Amino acid sequence: MEIIGSGFHCNLSEIHxxxxxxxxxxxxxxxxKAGALCVxxxxxxxxxxxxxxxxxxxDPIVGVSFTGLFDxxxxxxxxxxxxxxxxxxxxxxxxxGKTTKYYLSDYFTEKEAEYLNRWRNIVHxxxxxxxxxxxxxxxxxxTTVQPAGSKSLLTGASPGWHPPKAQRFIRRITFGKNDPIALACIDYGYSVVPSQSDKDEEGNLLNDPFDPRCSEWLVEIPIAVSWADLPGADSIDISQFSALAQMDFYLQVQNGYVTHNTSATIEVRESEIELLGNRIYEAIANDEGYISAALLARFDDRQSFPRFPFEPIDKPEYDRLSAExxxxxxxxxxHAALNQYDNPNYVVYGPAACDSDKCLLPEKPEKR
Known part of the structure; x- marks a missing residue:
């Protein structure tokens, strides 16, 4: 959890x-300041x-979060x-510099902390x-860093403090078939395909989103991060960033900005498990601010599957898809397209916006 406790509600805001x-x-x-005043x-x-x-x-609980820190x-x-x-x-x-042995790593670390400390002080x-x-x-x-995957997409931000999946990628978002938003996306030019769960009698993925057997749609959106065209950026393979580098940046955020907890998912390869385990042990033993992080296995030979939610693409592919x-x-x-399809009788079936027991208020006050 990003806000640790029970039996309470937390006011949250997020800076992009x-x-x-x-x-x-x-x-x-x-x-x-605006985020702080909102909460x-x-x-x-x-x-x-x-x-x-x-x-x-x-014990009033508030949390001003951010997303797009990497960008x-x-x-x-x-x-x-x-x-x-x-x-x-x-x-x-x-x-x-030519006349000094001041390392760039020292400069980056100090400036990162400077930004984070200043923002935290403004909020408090x-x-x-x-x-x-x-x-x-x-x-x-x-201050906190909450999960920000879906909301980050609204402005093209990398989620929370995390690196993006790639400089350019196809983002596939799941909707129910004939969802008004998905229909508006079609008019706006985005392609729609059946979801990974929609298959024919032989187990093959369906290709026609209007097939009667199709129940869910994937809207495909080509996305480029704000710095994708930075000279030299394409030479950096983000998928190869090490687990220890992610851990280092997570601790920088936790110590420099966050006073609750940081939503963190560290992607780790099998060869990195022992190294990361030792680093987490050291962080706990040395009281470096570590609270918790989720670990996600990386498999270089199985990083993708058909209609993956995030599919990395190169610049020519991104340019082609954007032109299409x-x-x-x-x-x-x-907005006009959405209004055309918006139907007050349309019922959305899917997971609740929040399925935590913190959000499931009783319909009537409890009797004492």
Whole structure:
């Protein structure tokens, strides 16, 4: 969990760092102040459920998160920062100048921490000032990094602090057949194919999304990260970033910005298991701020399968698919297309927006 506890609700907001200029400190301050005010204002809410209201009164919980951190730092530091990642984020890497032995790795580490510390301080100062002025109990910690995969897609951000899957990729998003959003996507030019679960009698994937046997659609969207065209970026294979490099960056975020917990998924190969295990042990033994991280196995020979949610592609393929989207496009107004298909009687079947027991409020207040 990113916010540890039970029997409470947490007010969350999220900053999309990929949209912010690394050199514009005022823009960064405005963004994090806005995120802080969003969560602080919600502390006025009164819960009907007594246990949630009691929790709010004794320990108000808020969390200002961000996404697109990796993109932000690429834009801030350039290709050398990516090369440092490619090398594993080692210490004493890259000479910073002709007349000094100041390492680029030291510079990157210090500047990363500087950004993270400044944002954390802005959030806490803003939340606490708001609470003091409105007579609300101060939350004792206000920053987190929440899971941000789907929301990151709205602005093309790399999720949370994580590196993207590739500089360019096909993102496939699952919808129910004839979902209004999917129909609007078709008019906007995106291709639609049956999902991985839709197969014929012989177990072969269906190809026609309008086949009566098809129940779900995959909308295919070609995506490029904001820095994809940075000179030299295509030479960096993001899929080869080591587990130890990911661990190092996760700890940087946890120690520099986060006061709750950081949503973290470290992708690890079999050959890295012992190295990463030892590093996690050291982080715990040395009290380096480690709380938790999910581990996801990487298999270089089986990284993809048909209609994979994220399928890396090269620039020519991305350019071709993007051009095809424009050829198919019937309207440049996605909202108008959506309104055309929006049906108040359409029922969406699928997982709840939040299936945590924290979100399943009782219909009636509990009797005491």
């Amino acid at each position: 760092l990929n949209l912010i200029d690394p050199n514009n400190h005022q823009e960064q301050e405005d963004a994090f 602080a204002a919600l502390l006025h809410h009164k819960f009907l459920e007594p246990r949630y209201q009691f929790s709010r009164e004794i 932000f730092f690429v834009n801030a530091f350039g290709i050398d920062w990516l090369k440092w990642w490619e090398a594993g984020r080692p210490k004493n890497w890259g000479i910073g 100062e803003t939340v606490w000032d708001y609470c003091d002025r409105h007579g609300l109990r101060r939350p004792n910690r206000c 989207v424009l050829v198919r496009r019937k309207t440049n107004n996605f």
